[in-house]
Amino acid sequence: MKENEAAWPDMSKHRKEPQSKELFMSALKTTVPVFLGYIPLGMAFGFLLDGAGYHWGYAFLMSLFIYAGSGQFLAVALLAAGAGLTEFVIATLLLNLRHSFYGLSLLDRFSDVGKVKPYLIFALTDETYALLTTTEVPAGGSKARFYFYITALDHLYWIMGCVLGAVLGSILNLNLEGMAFVLTALFVVLTIEQYFHSTSRFPFTAALGAGVVSLVLFSPENMLLLSIIFGTVILIAHEKFLGEKTALEAYTAEGRVKEEN
Amino acid sequence: MTETLGTLQMLVIIAAVALATFATRALPFICFSCRAPPKSLSMIEKNLPPMILLLLVIYCLKDVQWFSAPYGLPELFTIGIVAGLHLWKRNAMLSIFAGTGLYMVLVQLNLFSFLC
Numbered sequence: 001m002k003e004n005e006a007a008w009p010d011m012s013k014h015r016k017e018p019q020s021k022e023l024f025m026s027a028l029k030t031t032v033p034v035f036l037g038y039i040p041l042g043m044a045f046g047f048l049l050d051g052a053g054y055h056w057g058y059a060f061l062m063s064l065f066i067y068a069g070s071g072q073f074l075a076v077a078l079l080a081a082g083a084g085l086t087e088f089v090i091a092t093l094l095l096n097l098r099h100s101f102y103g104l105s106l107l108d109r110f111s112d113v114g115k116v117k118p119y120l121i122f123a124l125t126d127e128t129y130a131l132l133t134t135t136e137v138p139a140g141g142s143k144a145r146f147y148f149y150i151t152a153l154d155h156l157y158w159i160m161g162c163v164l165g166a167v168l169g170s171i172l173n174l175n176l177e178g179m180a181f182v183l184t185a186l187f188v189v190l191t192i193e194q195y196f197h198s199t200s201r202f203p204f205t206a207a208l209g210a211g212v213v214s215l216v217l218f219s220p221e222n223m224l225l226l227s228i229i230f231g232t233v234i235l236i237a238h239e240k241f242l243g244e245k246t247a248l249e250a251y252t253a254e255g256r257v258k259e260e261n
Numbered sequence: 262m263t264e265t266l267g268t269l270q271m272l273v274i275i276a277a278v279a280l281a282t283f284a285t286r287a288l289p290f291i292c293f294s295c296r297a298p299p300k301s302l303s304m305i306e307k308n309l310p311p312m313i314l315l316l317l318v319i320y321c322l323k324d325v326q327w328f329s330a331p332y333g334l335p336e337l338f339t340i341g342i343v344a345g346l347h348l349w350k351r352n353a354m355l356s357i358f359a360g361t362g363l364y365m366v367l368v369q370l371n372l373f374s375f376l377c
Contacts, residue, residue, distance in 0.1 A: 029354075033353075036361070054265060058275070062275055065275060066278050067279075067282070071282050079274075085273065085274060085277055088274055088277055088281075089278070092281040092282055093284065096282050098285075099282075100286070100289050101289075101313065102286070102313070103290055104302070104305060104306070104309065105305060105310055105313075107289060107290065107298055107302070107306065108303075108306055121283075121286050121290055122283055122286065122287075130314055133310035177365065178365035178369060179361065179365060181336075181339065181361050182357060183321065184318065184322075185339070185343045185360040185361050186357055187317045187321060188318055188347070188356075189343065189347050189356050189357055191311070191314040191317075191318055192347050194311040200307075200308060203311040204311060204315055206308075206312055207312040207313075207314075208319075210316065211315065211316045211319030211320070214319075215323065220324055223320060223323055224323075227316050227319070228312075228313060232312075235305065235309070235312065236304075236305075239304050
């Protein structure tokens with residue numbers, strides 16, 4: 001992994017600035033839960049790929065270049081099923097389409113991050129998105145650098161997990177059952193933080209409705225994308241309705257003013 | 262075991278899947294790279310993160326078997342503890358690690374087995 005770190009230029013370039021180290025430590029602390037989640041999850045992927053008969057080098061390449069948890073699991077399943085290239089591409093597009101929604105809500109946040117932007121977009125996983133949208137940049141620190149540290153650290157953890165799993169294969173029989181729950185706990189905590197920071201309660205109502213309905217109606221593979229689409233439609237409909245209501249209120253208020261006159 | 266693919270085939274597949282994944286992540290940025298995003302998008306930018314985070318929590322429950330023991334209780338119980346702990350102490354590390362430790366104990370020792 002060491003060579004890899006060196007290959008990412010921004011990590012060492014700005015060492016001169018005093019805040020850089022603090023910023024990195026802060027990102028390191030922020031990403032600890034992701035580390036603990038990505039190691040067992042990545043290892044599970046590595047085990048699977050190794051079990052399918054592939055060299056650990058592929059686990060490294062996939063975690064480095066694809067870097068999508070569920071996407072890589074899907075790829076292993078398709079490899080085992082002997083799928084064609086078109087199936088790989090279509091299945092991946094459908095599975096990862098949810099990431100488009102992530103980007104949609106990051107357009108503004110990413111508009112001033114400079115040259116790390118392509119990398120931040122490339123490495124935008126569920127967990128990184130959750131951290132970036134909830135964690136505040138430490139006072140006085142550079143947003144671009146803080147975002148880059150978080151994103152690159154998460155990426156590194158994932159690569160470590162995947163390679164470790166593939167190399168160890170079935171040699172090691174660690175009882176990591178339940179450890180991936182760390183990501184669920186992380187999402188719960190970040191949701192509560194969002195709740196404290198959010199002015200509107202409606203997104204949570206929309207999510208609860210869309211999520212529970214999707215959990216019941218849709219298959220596990222499809223539910224996240226469909227629930228995000230469903231929830232977004234609810235948000236937009238609510239906004240439209242509210243907009244009409246305020247317009248109506250303004251109209252009646254105007255009428256009242258006229259009547260008073 | 263099915264036959265494994267050759268190196269070239271694997272590299273082509275990895276490249277294709279990597280590009281497809283990157284495309285889904287880059288799509289909104291490409292769409293709005295030269296024109297300003299519509300005004301209504303600011304509502305989306307504000308409300309999408311909280312909604313997606315709660316949806317991710319619900320998504321984590323996708324593989325729970327609700328109709329057979331232990332009926333998703335270890336998950337719901339631990340999520341309750343994590344949320345309660347976080348609302349109380351508001352210490353992210355404490356909530357996350359206490360919750361995960363608890364969950365690992367619950368499932369590895371099968372503490373909800375009395376429900377069977």
